Structures are given as structure tokens and as C-alpha cells.
Amino acid sequence: MKRGHTPPDRALGAEAASDVLSVSIVVCTDGRPKALAATLQSLLGLVGAAFEVVVVRGPSEDGIAEVLEQWRGRIKVARNDRRNLSASRNLGIAAASGDIIAFLDDDAIPEPEWLVELAAAYRDPKVGGAGGFVYNPDGVSFQYRFGTVNRLGRANLDWRRAAPELSFPYSENFPHPLGANSSYRRAALLEIGGFDEEFDYYLDETDVTVRIIDAGWRMAQVEGAYVHHKYMPSALRNQERVICSWYSILKNHLYFGLLNGRSHHSFNGIVEDFRAFIATLSHGADWAVGAGKLAEADRTRFWQEVDAAWLEGMRRGISGDRRLPAHAFWQGKSEPFLPFVRPRPKGGRKCFCFLSQTYPPGPVGGIARYTHVLARAVADAGHQVHVLTASSTHDHIDFEEGVWVHRLAPSRDDIQKGTGPGVPAHIAAYSGRMRREVLSIAQKRPVEVVFAPIWDCEGLALLDDFGIPLVTNLVTPLLSWLKDHPKMVDAAFVAPMLAQEKRLMVEPAGILASSKAIVDEIEADYGIGIDRDRLGFVPYGLDDWTALPFVEPDPVPEGALRLLFVGRLEARKGIDVLLAAAMQVLCSHPNVHLDLVGDDRIPAPDGRTYREAFLAEPAAQPIVPRVHFHGPVNEEQLRGFYRSCTILVTPSRFESFGLMLVEAMMFAKPVIGCRAGGMPEVVGDRIAGLLAEPGDVDSLVACIEELIDDPSLRADLGKAARDRYETSFSATRMAEEIVQFFARTARAEAEVRS
Numbered sequence: 001m002k003r004g005h006t007p008p009d010r011a012l013g014a015e016a017a018s019d020v021l022s023v024s025i026v027v028c029t030d031g032r033p034k035a036l037a038a039t040l041q042s043l044l045g046l047v048g049a050a051f052e053v054v055v056v057r058g059p060s061e062d063g064i065a066e067v068l069e070q071w072r073g074r075i076k077v078a079r080n081d082r083r084n085l086s087a088s089r090n091l092g093i094a095a096a097s098g099d100i101i102a103f104l105d106d107d108a109i110p111e112p113e114w115l116v117e118l119a120a121a122y123r124d125p126k127v128g129g130a131g132g133f134v135y136n137p138d139g140v141s142f143q144y145r146f147g148t149v150n151r152l153g154r155a156n157l158d159w160r161r162a163a164p165e166l167s168f169p170y171s172e173n174f175p176h177p178l179g180a181n182s183s184y185r186r187a188a189l190l191e192i193g194g195f196d197e198e199f200d201y202y203l204d205e206t207d208v209t210v211r212i213i214d215a216g217w218r219m220a221q222v223e224g225a226y227v228h229h230k231y232m233p234s235a236l237r238n239q240e241r242v243i244c245s246w247y248s249i250l251k252n253h254l255y256f257g258l259l260n261g262r263s264h265h266s267f268n269g270i271v272e273d274f275r276a277f278i279a280t281l282s283h284g285a286d287w288a289v290g291a292g293k294l295a296e297a298d299r300t301r302f303w304q305e306v307d308a309a310w311l312e313g314m315r316r317g318i319s320g321d322r323r324l325p326a327h328a329f330w331q332g333k334s335e336p337f338l339p340f341v342r343p344r345p346k347g348g349r350k351c352f353c354f355l356s357q358t359y360p361p362g363p364v365g366g367i368a369r370y371t372h373v374l375a376r377a378v379a380d381a382g383h384q385v386h387v388l389t390a391s392s393t394h395d396h397i398d399f400e401e402g403v404w405v406h407r408l409a410p411s412r413d414d415i416q417k418g419t420g421p422g423v424p425a426h427i428a429a430y431s432g433r434m435r436r437e438v439l440s441i442a443q444k445r446p447v448e449v450v451f452a453p454i455w456d457c458e459g460l461a462l463l464d465d466f467g468i469p470l471v472t473n474l475v476t477p478l479l480s481w482l483k484d485h486p487k488m489v490d491a492a493f494v495a496p497m498l499a500q501e502k503r504l505m506v507e508p509a510g511i512l513a514s515s516k517a518i519v520d521e522i523e524a525d526y527g528i529g530i531d532r533d534r535l536g537f538v539p540y541g542l543d544d545w546t547a548l549p550f551v552e553p554d555p556v557p558e559g560a561l562r563l564l565f566v567g568r569l570e571a572r573k574g575i576d577v578l579l580a581a582a583m584q585v586l587c588s589h590p591n592v593h594l595d596l597v598g599d600d601r602i603p604a605p606d607g608r609t610y611r612e613a614f615l616a617e618p619a620a621q622p623i624v625p626r627v628h629f630h631g632p633v634n635e636e637q638l639r640g641f642y643r644s645c646t647i648l649v650t651p652s653r654f655e656s657f658g659l660m661l662v663e664a665m666m667f668a669k670p671v672i673g674c675r676a677g678g679m680p681e682v683v684g685d686r687i688a689g690l691l692a693e694p695g696d697v698d699s700l701v702a703c704i705e706e707l708i709d710d711p712s713l714r715a716d717l718g719k720a721a722r723d724r725y726e727t728s729f730s731a732t733r734m735a736e737e738i739v740q741f742f743a744r745t746a747r748a749e750a751e752v753r754s
Contacts, residue, residue, distance in 0.1 A: 021122055022337060023051040023115060024098030024186075028080075028088035029106035030058025033067045035232050040071060042109045042399055043340060045384055047349060048116040050339040051102075054095045056080055056088040074341055083235060086195035086204045090325050093189055094333035102183035103205070107232040108134075109399040110181075112349075112384050113445060114225050118183050121220035128188035128217025129209060131177020132225025137241075139228050139397025144178040146221055151210070151261035152273045153203050153253050162221035167213055172264050175219045179205040181227035188212045193324040198316055201236060202249045203256045210260050226444075228399065240293040246281055246302055250309030251316075253277050258317025274313075278306055343382030347743055351384040351445050353438050355452035355459060357430070359389040359405060363632075366659060367453050367475055373543055375403045377735035386441055388434050408433050417461045420503075422496030427456055435461035442468060449510070449742040457500045459508070469509035469749040471742065474518050476656055477501055479525045484572040502526055509752075510745035512536045512738065515678030518656035534748070536741040539681070540657050541734025542725075544666055550639035554628075556593045561708060563592060564645035566638070566660040567652070569600040569610045574651030574674065574694065576604070579614050579627075581651070581700040586623040589708055593626045597641055600629050642667045646714070647707050650679065653694045658682050661689075665725040670717035672703045682729075688721035 025043065029036045036055070043053060053075040057064050059082065068077055078091040093101055100122055104110065114132065121130035134144040146159035148166060150173045163175050177183070182205050192211045199207055213219055231237075236245045243249070257270040265273070285302045288294040356371040358364045364372070371387060379385045379402040391407035398405050414432030415425055438450055452459030453473045462470045478497055482489060505511060505522060511534055513519045519530060519537075556562060563582075567573040575596075582594050600611040611629050614620055620627075633641070642648070648664035648671045657678040661671050671689035673679035683689045690706065693699040707714050727733075 020049075021099040021119060022097065023049070023100045023102055023119060023183075024054055024092075024096030024337075025051055025102045025104060025115070025340075026054045026056065026089065026092030026096060027104050027106055028056045028058070028085055028092060029064060030083060030088075031060040031062050031234065032106050032232055033063035035107040035230065036064065037067045037070075038399060039104060039106055039109060040067070040075070041402055044342050044382070044402070045112045045379070046110065046115050046342070047112045048119070051115060052076065052096070052098060052338045053340045054078065054092045056092045056095075058083055058088065074338075076335060076338055082200075084197055084200040086197045086199045089204065090194045090197065090329070093186070093194055094325075094330055095335065096186070097334050097337040099186055100183055101186050101189060103179065103181075104227065105180040105229065107230040108180045109228040109230070111226040111228070111444070114181075114227060117222055117225035121222055122185060124218070124220070126218045127185070127220045128212045128215070129177065129182065129184040130220035130222055130225075131182045132222040132227060134178045134181045135226065135228045135397075137229065137231050138395065140395045143229055143231075144181075145223075147176055147178075148173040149176040149206050149209075150174075151257070151264045152270065153206060153256040153260075154273070162223065164218065164220075167218045169214045169216055170263060171213065174210055174213050175221050176206060176209055177219070177221070178229075180229045181225065182209075184208065184212065185217070188215065188217045190330060191215055193322075194330070195324075197323040197325075198255055199252050200248050202252045204252075207256055207260065224444075228397070238293070240288075242288045242293045243281070243284065244294060244298060245305070246285070247305040247309050250274075250278065250281065250306060251313040254309065254313030255317045258314070259320065259322070282306075343380070345382040345739070347739075349382055349384060350448040350739070350742070351386070351441070352378060352742065353386045353388060353441060353447055353450045355388050355434050355450065357390050357456065357458065359387055359407075367455060367473075370475075370540060370659070373541065373731050374735060374738065376401050376543075377541070377731040378739060379403050381732075381735055381739065383739065384445070388437050390430060406437055408437055420457075420460060420496065420500050422492070423457070423460065423500060424493060424497075427497075428460070430456075431458055431461040434458065435466070438462065438468065448746050451512075451742070452504075454501055454504055457497060457504060459504055460500055463503060463507055469742075469746050471510035471512055471745055472504045472508045474505070474511060474513040474522060474656070476518075477505075477522060477526075480521065480654070480656075484570060498526075502528060505530060508534070509749040510534050510536060510741065512538060512741060514538065514540050514657040515681050517654075517677040517679075517681065521654070521656070521677070534745070536744075538734060538737045538741060539729060540659055540662065541729050541731040542659070542662050542666065543731045544725075545639050545642070545663070546667060548639060549636055550643055551634075551637045552640050553595065553630075553637070553644055557591075559591060561589075561592045561646040562644060563594045563704065564641055564648050564664070565594070565596045565598070565650070566641070566648070566663070567598045567650070568602055569596065569598055570602045571604070572653055573598075574653055574700075575610045577651045577695055577697055577700055578649060579610060579620075580697045581704060582623065582627060583620060584697075584701050585704050585708070586626055589705075592708060593628065595628050595630060595641055595645065597630045597633055597638065600631055638663075642669065645669055647672060647704070648689075649700075649704065650674070651692060651694070651700050652676065652679065655679050662725060662729045665721035665729070668718040668722040670707055670714050670721060672700070672707070684724065686717075688724045689717055 056078045076095050078095045080088040118130050121127050136143045147157045149155050166173050167175050233239050238244045254274045289299050354371050356368050358368040360372050375385045375387050386404045388406045391409045396407045410429035410433035415428045417432035417435050419428035447468050449469050450462050451471045453475045454477050459470050569575045650673045654677040661682045664671050673683045674694040675691045676694040690703040692703045
């Protein structure tokens with residue numbers, strides 16, 4: 001018996017006869033705190049029975065402690081002061097209490113059904129291990145599906161099916177799970193004595209797999225149980241995902257062959273295989289140096305590591321003395337099972353698909369910002385959220401802030417699914433691509449609802465005979481946009497798009513609006529009646545920004561008041577009214593400054609921008625030093641403007657809702673809006689601010705001056721604004737109400753279809 005080997009005891013696997021098996025997820029980590037944070041967050045979305053999580057941290061002091069502190073009391077934590085993956089895995093096994101030990105890399109993100117599909121393999125009491133499919137970093141192509149490994153450690157990934165017929169003791173080729181997505185029965189791991197700690201990295205799970213099979217257990221290959229492996233930089237590969245440290249890989253390859261291959265291969269055969277393996281890695285290193293991904297000095301270091309690997313791999317392999325933990329190592333380390341607490345939404349977990357042509361990070365508009373807030377809030381409530389957005393390059397799927405984000409590149413083949421009479425090809429292709437992706441998602445789990453904005457008819461391809469309820473989000477439609485851009489009218493584009501917009505306002509299973517005002521405007525402009533049985537009203541909600549980082553704007557003199565405008569400098573936003581009002585207010589109030597934040601390059605009817613016209617106005621010259629045009633700003637700068645302003649002024653002629661009002665209200669700022677569109681619904685009459693008449697300079701001046709002259713009123717309205725944000729416009733409240741509307745829509749659609 002080898003040192004440290006636990007005697008076989010099949011009684012340890014007696015629980016195998018039961019369908020109810022407990023699961024421990026072990027994540028070994030070192031040097032990748034951000035990746036670990038994403039992996040732990042992804043576990044909140046796992047469906048199925050209770051499980052526990054064990055994190056084994058390595059020696060690096062790199063921010064891991066701060067990540068783990070956020071999960072205190074919810075996960076088990078062990079520490080390995082050596083950078084040795086097998087030793088970390090053994091510590092994880094010892095700390096775990098589950099019947100099944102599932103391993104994830106710290107840069108691996110499981111899909112929600114992962115654990116359920118893996119655990120199903122263990123209904124067969126003879127199964128000692130199981131693994132699933134692994135995606136490449138793009139989230140689309142596969143790194144690993146079905147594969148076998150031979151006794152020399154050589155993988156064959158050409159399989160298109162599972163190979164259960166090769167899962168027998170001393171098979172030359174055997175079914176093999178990838179370490180980033182592998183699991184084993186605890187009883188099987190204990191029977192073989194755990195991981196051989198000579199395998200500090202590379203072939204560690206391969207060695208465990210072959211020993212479990214040789215012990216008489218079967219290895220299951222699960223079609224599914226998907227994990228997304230981001231394959232991030234580590235101590236062994238650089239930012240280019242190129243191997244930059246070869247010693248462990250080389251040494252372990254030789255060691256593995258000498259220990260596991262001697263029954264099938266001669267000593268000379270094992271040595272010749274190792275020489276061929278060296279040649280393969282050498283070719284890869286030469287290519288990396290030539291491509292500029294490694295330095296010339298790395299090539300020299302490669303051969304130095306080859307020499308060291310020859311010596312140590314041969315010495316350790318010939319000795320046959322495995323580095324297994326002593327029997328006492330497994331005793332008394334496991335603490336009681338600690339269920340990982342996941343959110344449990346009322347009505348059960350659902351899967352939703354949100355469409356948005358753009359999505360953070362990067363410059364985005366109102367639809368993308370709204371989708372970003374909503375998607376994260378719904379995911380935080382415990383639901384599975386997929387955001388489908390456009391990619392200008394290639395398809396890519398990532399897990400971001402608790403949300404699955406699909407960045408997709410349409411193809412010509414997608415046009416026919418997204419088309420309608422006269423619909424431009426690029427819009428048809430985009431919508432058709434979204435349809436194809438929703439169907440792909442629905443093949444893995446039921447999709448409750450698809451949520452798409454009316455803008456650019458994003459949901460068009462999901463209307464006809466689709467089988468999944470579509471909810472249209474009533475944002476500003478094309479006809480409203482054209483009122484402010486009359487020169488942009490192109491009959492060949494506008495007519496078919498307006499026809500399809502009408503369909504998306506009438507035919508979907510649900511229609512969602514942020515205010516009654518936008519519904520009234522659409523019905524009047526389009527000459528339609530929206531079915532009230534399918535219509536829902538949910539005001540927009542926002543995350544609370546007040547504790548987030550901000551950039552302070554340039555200072556103004558002590559005691560000065562700051563008026564703030566946020567939005568595009570165009571007629572629809574009332575910029576002409578505001579600049580005319582500023583001529584009166586700033587002239588009579590020398591302590592008042594005006595900050596204008598937003599795109600100021602939009603031409604007015606006379607061809608000049610409003611900024612250019614104002615700066616050229618002779619009567620404006622006395623106040624020009626106190627009117628600050630800032631143009632577009634980033635999120636941190638925007639938060640700084642809200643924090644520093646005295647009053648937000650939004651003189652829009654129409655706003656379907658008015659998100660900038662809510663953004664200021666969360667900072668306890670009094671706001672001025674107009675009696676137009678959804679603004680009265682947001683502000684309330686003298687509740688969070690004042691309302692001017694749209695397009696009326698004198699009315700706007702009166703509102704501004706009333707707040708300038710009455711500090712007590714400003715304070716009262718500011719406090720009420722914050723209260724109103726918390727009760728009516730939080731992201732959590734919005735998510736709850738929208739999910740309730742989705743549930744009603746799905747039930748109604750199911751009744752219609754049945």
C-alpha cells in the first residue's frame with residue numbers, strides 16, 4: 001500500500017443508492033480576485049437542491065481576502081500556503097461535507113443548470129466521477145466536449161459522443177473530464193487517497209480520473225452541464241494566454257507516464273513520447289517568441305526548464321512514490337454542511353431575455369442604461385437574465401454583474417427571419433439574429449418572456465409564431481423622433497418602419513410603458529388603440545448612485561448656486577427656452593451659474609448649434625463666463641454634477657419619462673420639469689420640484705427664481721425628492737413590478753395558446 005493511501009471502504013459510498021446526494025463545490029484560487037468574485041456571483045444563479053461552497057485560497061495576497069470577506073458566513077474557506085493545485089484540491093475535499101465534490105476553476109462560470117445535470121450522473125451508484133462541456137473564453141465555441149486520455153497523458157478530443165465503453169480498470173484510453181468542470185464522488189476520492197500532490201499543476205485531474213477508474217468506478221461524460229472557462233492569466237500563462245512557465249507541465253507529463261503508463265508502454269516508449277512532447281512545446285514557444293508574445297530570453301529559459309523537468313520527472317516517476325496525504329489528513333477537518341444561500345424569488349426563478357442594441361461598458365444611450373439597470377436588478381432578485389446586444393466583430397458571451405450578456409454579430413442568413421415589407425436589411429438582420437439567439441437559449445431552459453424596445457423594431461422577428469411571449473417596451477418611437485428631426489425623413493425608410501412599429505404596439509403578448517403620457521402620445525400620433533388588457537405601467541427605476549465614486553466639477557465662487565441641465569442640446573429638450581431664461585435669471589442673480597451637460601453639437605434650424613448661437617449673442621456676453629458648456633461626460637463626472645448642483649432644470653417640450661429628473665432626485669436635489677409627457681408623473685405638483693409650462697420662458701424663469709429666492713423651499717423639496725426616489729423610483733421596485741407584469745403576460749399568453 002502506498003504511503004498515505006486510505007484503505008478501500010465501499011461503505012463510504014453507501015449513499016450512492018439514494019437520489020438525494022449532497023454537493024460541495026470547491027473553487028481553488030490564487031492571484032485572480034476579480035475572476036473569483038465573478039465565479040462566486042455566478043453560483044447564486046445555480047438551480048436545484050442545496051449545495052455548499054468551499055474556497056481554497058493560495059499564497060498570494062492580492063485582494064482575495066477582500067473578496068472572501070463579502071461572503072463571510074456563506075462559504076467555507078481554507079488556505080494553502082503553497083502554489084500547488086492538487087494540495088489545494090485535497091484541502092477542499094477535506095473541508096467539504098458533500099457526497100459529491102464538484103471542482104470549478106476560479107475563472108470558470110457555470111450555467112444555471114450545471115450542478116443539476118452533473119448530479120444526475122450519480123444516480124448510477126457505480127459512477128465515481130462526471131464532467132460536462134466547457135466553453136472557450138468567447139462563450140460560443142467549445143474548449144472541451146467529449147474526450148479521452150491515454151496512459152501517457154495524451155488527449156483525444158475528436159470524440160463526438162461519450163465513451164462509456166472505455167471506462168473500465170486499466171483501459172489504455174479512458175473518458176476524461178476537464179479540470180475546470182469536473183466532479184467526483186467523495187467516497188471514490190477517499191478510496192484512492194485524494195490528489196497526488198506531485199501534480200502541482202497539469203494532469204492533476206487526469207491522474208485522479210485514471211486511478212478512480214482503475215479502482216472500479218465509472219466515469220460519466222455529461223452532454224451539457226455547461227461551464228464557461230475564461231482562461232485568464234495565471235502564474236503559468238501570460239496576458240496573451242500563452243504558456244510562459246513550462247517546468248510543471250513537462251515534469252508532470254513525464255511523471256504521469258511513468259506512473260500510469262508502464263503497464264501499457266515500455267520505458268523507452270514513455271521516454272520517446274516525452275521527447276515528442278518537448279518538441280511540441282518547443283514549437284509553441286518558438287512561435288510565441290516570433291509573434292512577440294514571449295521574449296527571446298523566454299526561449300532560453302524554456303530549455304533550462306526542460307533540463308530540470310527531465311531530472312525531477314524521471315526521479316519522481318521511477319521511484320513510484322506518490323505524494324498522497326496521510327490517512328490522518330482526512331480526519332476531523334470537515335465542518336457541518338453549510339448551504340450556500342441563494343435568492344429565492346416569489347413565484348420561482350424565471351429566465352428572461354432583454355434586447356438592447358448597445359450595452360455597457362462604452363458609450364450608451366437611454367435604452368441601454370435602462371436595460372443595464374433593469375437586468376442587474378432582476379438578476380439580483382434571483383432570476384436568470386440574458387441581455388442580447390449587437391457586436392461589430394464576432395459573437396461573444398460573458399457573465400457580467402450577474403447577467404449573461406450575448407454580444408452578437410448578425411449575418412445575411414438572419415435577414416429573412418427579421419424582415420417585413422420594406423424593412424431595411426440591417427434592421428432585419430439584427431432582429432433575426434436576436435431571434436436565433438433566443439431560440440438557442442430556449443433549447444437549454446424555458447424562456448418566460450422576451451423584452452424588446454420599440455426603437456428600430458428590435459423585437460420584429462419575435463412576433464410571428466414564435467412561441468415565447470414578446471413584451472414591447474414603449475420608448476420614444478420613430479414618429480416622435482421625426483418631430484425633432486424633420487430633415488431626416490426618408491419615405492423609403494420611414495413608411496415600412498412605422499408600419500412595423502404599429503405591429504409591435506398592437507400584436508405582442510404585452511406592452512410596457514413607463515408613463516401614461518407616452519401611451520397617450522403614441523395612440524394620438526399613430527391612430528391606434530393599445531389593448532389595456534395587455535398594457536402595463538411601470539415607472540423607470542435607478543440604482544442609488546449617491547455612494548458611488550464621482551468627479552467634482554470645476555469649482556465656482558463660494559456661496560454661488562448652480563443650475564444644472566442634463567441632456568442633448570436640442571429643441572425637444574427645451575434648450576432654447578433654458579438659454580433664453582438664463583439671460584434673465586443670471587443677469588438679475590450674479591451668484592448663479594449654469595452647467596450644461598450633454599451633446600452640444602446638434603444643429604438648430606438655422607444650421608448653428610445652440611451653443612454657437614448663444615456664445616455669439618451680444619446680449620449674452622455679460623453672463624457667458626457663468627454659463628458652462630461641458631459636452632458629454634462620463635458616469636463619474638455626471639454623478640459629480642448632480643452632487644454639486646443646487647437645482648436641476650429640465651425644460652423639455654416632451655419627455656416620455658425623464659430619467660434625469662430621477663437621477664437628481666436621488667441626490668436630494670429639487671428639480672424643475674415641465675407639464676408635458678411623463679414629467680408631472682415623476683415630479684408631482686410641488687412634491688419633488690416645480691413644473692413650468694413647456695416652451696414658456698416666463699414660466700420657467702418664475703420657477704427658477706422661486707427656488708433661488710427660497711432656500712427653505714429648496715431644502716423641503718430636496719428632501720421630498722429623495723423620499724420619492726426611494727419609494728417610487730428605485731431599481732428594486734422597478735424590477736419587482738416588471739417581473740410581476742411579465743408573469744401576468746406569460747400566464748395570459750399561455751391561456752390564449754391553450
